[in-house]
């Protein structure tokens with residue numbers, strides 16, 4: 001829905017040309033509707049959320065409390081406190097990069113990091129390739145930078161992932177960059193090391209920027225974290241790595257993300273941020289520092305969380321396996337199940353109709369695929385208690401059967 005629709009009653013407000021095309025975040029809209037139904041007394045199972053349902057680990061909360069008591073209550077450097085940028089750079093260097101604190105900019109969530117990168121790299125006339133389906137905000141951020149988002153549709157037979165030849169087919173001489181996200185929201189697909197290397201090599205050869213959003217990297221059901229672009233990029237000359245603490249450390253509300261980028265771009269993003277939000281919240285930066293530097297405690301909490309997500313993933317897959325005709329993407333990372341419930345025809349919007357019925361008739365909130373430019377699909381999050389996840393999946397399957405009857 002365009003933002004304009006919600007403002008028609010107010011004649012004084014005419015949206016500027018900057019936001020005329022902006023769409024409300026569908027994922028947030030679903031959560032709001034589920035909350036409203038709950039408030040009205042309906043026992044809605046909310047499988048729309050994109051955040052871990054765990055508390056931030058205690059050692060991180062305590063570190064933030066100590067930092068506040070020690071005076072971390074003032075402005076910091078716009079790009080973030082040095083010890084945090086050092087810790088981020090150290091971690092990245094271990095992964096194969098040659099990263100110094102000067103390459104790191106800490107922001108108010110990786111969402112701001114992604115926006116900073118898009119705004120500083122792309123502008124009018126530029127085209128940016130977005131493997132699709134993708135997280136809803138990529139399209140909007142590229143458009144807010146006045147560049148054109150170009151969806152590149154993945155192959156349903158291959159986890160809706162894209163290949164270099166698909167990127168090439170969508171490219172023009174205006175292509176400036178590509179947004180990558182593995183593990184992927186909304187599909188849960190993970191690019192193998194070779195697949196990721198091939199995409200980055202393709203971008204590198206053509207001089208495109210790569211923005212690699214690795215916010216779900218730790219939540220991967222292989223034996224190791226998913227591959228990072230830093231591990232396979234032939235050069236970091238046109239690479240922006242985006243990460244943060246939200247998902248891996250159950251810290252969505254603390255709002256800490258970061259970019260790792262060439263120095264000149266890092267300086268430009270710092271300048272941009274200095275005129276918008278300045279530094280990310282100081283206590284949150286100290287909390288993130290604790291998360292990154294207390295390795296043993298952090299690894300233990302990540303392992304426990306990933307083990308629980310894996311248990312839920314297995315439970316979801318066990319339910320949908322009873323329906324061999326229900327097409328899903330094999331969930332290999334993040335905490336989403338992506339299922340096809342109809343045609344990818346925007347005029348039918350089967351996914352939205354399905355999600356609406358699931359919520360109104362079966363009291364389960366999920367997100368329609370149209371939010372990710374794949375209107376025949378729906379996204380269900382399993383970041384919820386396992387009983388809710390199993391019951392929600394059963395109801396989803398039941399409705400899918402009904403729609404086919």
Ligand code: PLP
Nearest residue numbers: 050109110111135185244246257
């Ligand atoms: N990138 C992806 C793919 C996401 O799904 C999200 C949040 O849902 C973000 C980035 C933003 O995360 P943060 O909370 O760090 O802003």
